[in-house]
Amino acid sequence: MAVYKKTYRRYDGPLTPPSLRFLILSRYSFEELRQKRLFGLFLIGAMIWPIVCALTIYLHHNLSALRILELDASKLISIDAGFFLFYLGFQSMLAFFLTGFIGPGLVSPDLANNALPMYLSRPLSRSEYVLGKMTVLVALLSIFTWIPGLLLFLLQSYLGGLGWFTHNLRIAAALFAGSWIWILILALLALALSAWVKWKPLAGALLFITFFVGGGLANAANAILDTSWGHLINLSHLIGTVWLRLFGEPATLGSGAVFFRVQPGAEMPLWVAWAALFGFCGVCLRLLAKKIRAMEIVK
Amino acid sequence: MEPLIALKDLEVRFGTRAILKKLNGEFSGRAIGLLGPNGAGKSTLINTLLGFIAPSTGEARILGYDIRRQPRQVRGMIGYMPENDSFIANMTGVRFVRLMAELSGLPPEQAMERAHEACFYVGLGEVRYRNIGTYSTGMKQMVKLAQSIAHGPRLLFLDEPTNGLDPPARRRMIQIIREIRDTGSMHLVISSHLLRDIEETCGQVLILKDGAIAAFCDLEEERRTNRRFLELETRGANGGFHDAIQRLGCEAAWSPHGRGKLILPDGVEIRQIYEAATAQNVQLVRLNFKRDSLEDIFLKAMENGRL
Structure with a gap:
C-alpha cells in the first residue's frame, strides 16, 4: 500500500460493534492457518468418512445401484443410532488430531512473545480473548463433527422419508449435543495447555498424553484396584458414557463410538460422567484464568 | 473540564505489600512525565490505570471514566506502548499494527490504511512488510509506538519509550513524541527513568517515591518562574x-565575597541591573538565571518525600 501522508492525524471514523471484536482474533488465526499446507490436507481428510457414510446411506436407498454393485442391502450397515454414533466417534478422533495440530499455536505464541498486554490494553476482555481463540477451534471442529453429521442425517431423512425423520429426531439432537460436548472439552483443554506450555510441540504432546495416558492410567487403576472408578480420569470413557445415553444405545462389545467405546460392565452412572466432564472443564477454565492476564503479579 | 487523570485514595497492594499508597490528586496536561526511582510504583500506576491490576481500594478516573466500572470506555480511548518486548513474532509489522487497530474498533479497511500510515510515520518504511521477529531493538520500539497511535487514541501511555535505543534512534523517538504532542490531538503520559527524556518531551511531571506522590509540577511554570531568579x-x-x-x-x-541572589519584579529588566552596576562602578563578574533543572526538582522531591 502506498503511503502519501507522513503526519499523524486523529481517527474520527466509524467503529465496529464491541461485542463482535473477539471475532477479529478468530479471523487472524484462520488466515494464519490457511497458509499451512497440512491444514488443507486435514480438511480434505475430514471429508472422507462423511462421504463414505453418505455413499452408504445412498446405497441403502438405491436398489438399482445395489444391483449393479451386486450388494445385498441386508448385509450393509443399518442406518440407525449406532451408525451415527460410529460416525461421531470416528470424526471426533480426527477432530482430536486436528486440535493437537492447531490448538497449541493459538495462545502459546502470544504468551511467548508477551503479546497479552497489547491485546488486553484494547477494549477486549480476557474472556473475549479466550472466546476469540476458542472460536477458531469450535468452528473447525464443527466442520469435522456435527455439521456433516446433521447433513448425513438430513440425507437419510430425505431418502428414508418423514416417518424415519420424526422417529429418529433423537439422533440429530444427540449428534449435535454430543459433538458440542466434545468440541468444548477439546477446545478448553487445548487452550489451557497452550496457555501453560509456551513450546508448541510440547503443548501438542501434552494433549495426546492427557487423552491416551489418562486412559492407560485409568485401565491400570481399574485392573489393580478391581474397580471401574478409574475411568474418572479417562476422557474417552467419560465422553463415551455420555454419548451412549444421548444416542440411547446399549454398551456392547465392538459397537458404539470408535475410540470412545465403553466396555460392557464398565459403565459408570451418567451423573458421574457429567460431573467429571464439568469438573474437567472447570479445571481448564481455572488454568486459563490463571494464565490469560496482561501481567503476572508476584505477591 | 475533566482532569486527564484523577486519583482518589488509590491503593494497590500485592499481598501485604502496599505498592501504591493512597494516591490522591487530579493531573492534567498535554504531556505528563512519570518519574521515580526504581520500585517507586511508576509501572504499577500505569498498569493500574490500564486495568491490568485491580486497585485494592480507592478509585481512578481517566478523562472522567472510572477505570474499574468503565474499563471498555477507558481502553477504547487509550494507546499503550509497553516497556518490554510485546508483539507477535511471526507477523509482519504492518499486519500487527493493523490487528491492534482493528481490536481498538477500526473497520478492517481503515485499520489497514492507518496501520500503513502509522508504520510509515514512525519510520518503518518498507521494513513494515518484514516479520517483527527479525526487527532490531529500535524497530521493535517503533512498531510498538506505531500500534499505540494507529487507532488515534485520546491518551497515550508510553512506558520507557527510549529503552535500548542508540542515540540517533533515541533522538528520532523524542522527535516523534514531541510531534505527536504538538499536534494537540492526544495527551501523553510518559514513564521514564531518564530525566532528559522527560525534560525534552513533557510539560508536567509527576514524581513518585515509595508508592506515594512526591511532587507534581508544571515544568513550563518552573521555567517561567526561574526566569525571574538571578544569581x-x-x-x-x-x-x-x-x-x-x-x-x-x-x-x-x-x-560575602560580593555574591547575591535577586528576584526580579515584573517590569524590571536585566539591563537595569547593568545600569545600576555601571552607575555605582561595580563590576559584574557573573550573572546567571537560576535554573532549577528537572534533576534539581527530582532530587528535591526525593529529599522532601511525600507532599
Missing part, C-alpha cells in the same frame, strides 16, 4: 549598589 557575583559592590538594586524593587539576599 550575581560582583566585584567592588558597596552599600550604594545594594540600595540601587532595592530601589528597583528587587528582593535581594547578599552573602
Whole structure:
C-alpha cells in the first residue's frame, strides 16, 4: 500500500460493534492457518468418512445401484443410532488430531512473545480473548463433527422419508449435543495447555498424553484396584458414557463410538460422567484464568 | 473540564505489600512525565490505570471514566506502548499494527490504511512488510509506538519509550513524541527513568517515591518562574549598589565575597541591573538565571518525600 501522508492525524471514523471484536482474533488465526499446507490436507481428510457414510446411506436407498454393485442391502450397515454414533466417534478422533495440530499455536505464541498486554490494553476482555481463540477451534471442529453429521442425517431423512425423520429426531439432537460436548472439552483443554506450555510441540504432546495416558492410567487403576472408578480420569470413557445415553444405545462389545467405546460392565452412572466432564472443564477454565492476564503479579 | 487523570485514595497492594499508597490528586496536561526511582510504583500506576491490576481500594478516573466500572470506555480511548518486548513474532509489522487497530474498533479497511500510515510515520518504511521477529531493538520500539497511535487514541501511555535505543534512534523517538504532542490531538503520559527524556518531551511531571506522590509540577511554570531568579557575583559592590538594586524593587539576599541572589519584579529588566552596576562602578563578574533543572526538582522531591 502506498503511503502519501507522513503526519499523524486523529481517527474520527466509524467503529465496529464491541461485542463482535473477539471475532477479529478468530479471523487472524484462520488466515494464519490457511497458509499451512497440512491444514488443507486435514480438511480434505475430514471429508472422507462423511462421504463414505453418505455413499452408504445412498446405497441403502438405491436398489438399482445395489444391483449393479451386486450388494445385498441386508448385509450393509443399518442406518440407525449406532451408525451415527460410529460416525461421531470416528470424526471426533480426527477432530482430536486436528486440535493437537492447531490448538497449541493459538495462545502459546502470544504468551511467548508477551503479546497479552497489547491485546488486553484494547477494549477486549480476557474472556473475549479466550472466546476469540476458542472460536477458531469450535468452528473447525464443527466442520469435522456435527455439521456433516446433521447433513448425513438430513440425507437419510430425505431418502428414508418423514416417518424415519420424526422417529429418529433423537439422533440429530444427540449428534449435535454430543459433538458440542466434545468440541468444548477439546477446545478448553487445548487452550489451557497452550496457555501453560509456551513450546508448541510440547503443548501438542501434552494433549495426546492427557487423552491416551489418562486412559492407560485409568485401565491400570481399574485392573489393580478391581474397580471401574478409574475411568474418572479417562476422557474417552467419560465422553463415551455420555454419548451412549444421548444416542440411547446399549454398551456392547465392538459397537458404539470408535475410540470412545465403553466396555460392557464398565459403565459408570451418567451423573458421574457429567460431573467429571464439568469438573474437567472447570479445571481448564481455572488454568486459563490463571494464565490469560496482561501481567503476572508476584505477591 | 475533566482532569486527564484523577486519583482518589488509590491503593494497590500485592499481598501485604502496599505498592501504591493512597494516591490522591487530579493531573492534567498535554504531556505528563512519570518519574521515580526504581520500585517507586511508576509501572504499577500505569498498569493500574490500564486495568491490568485491580486497585485494592480507592478509585481512578481517566478523562472522567472510572477505570474499574468503565474499563471498555477507558481502553477504547487509550494507546499503550509497553516497556518490554510485546508483539507477535511471526507477523509482519504492518499486519500487527493493523490487528491492534482493528481490536481498538477500526473497520478492517481503515485499520489497514492507518496501520500503513502509522508504520510509515514512525519510520518503518518498507521494513513494515518484514516479520517483527527479525526487527532490531529500535524497530521493535517503533512498531510498538506505531500500534499505540494507529487507532488515534485520546491518551497515550508510553512506558520507557527510549529503552535500548542508540542515540540517533533515541533522538528520532523524542522527535516523534514531541510531534505527536504538538499536534494537540492526544495527551501523553510518559514513564521514564531518564530525566532528559522527560525534560525534552513533557510539560508536567509527576514524581513518585515509595508508592506515594512526591511532587507534581508544571515544568513550563518552573521555567517561567526561574526566569525571574538571578544569581550575581560582583566585584567592588558597596552599600550604594545594594540600595540601587532595592530601589528597583528587587528582593535581594547578599552573602560575602560580593555574591547575591535577586528576584526580579515584573517590569524590571536585566539591563537595569547593568545600569545600576555601571552607575555605582561595580563590576559584574557573573550573572546567571537560576535554573532549577528537572534533576534539581527530582532530587528535591526525593529529599522532601511525600507532599
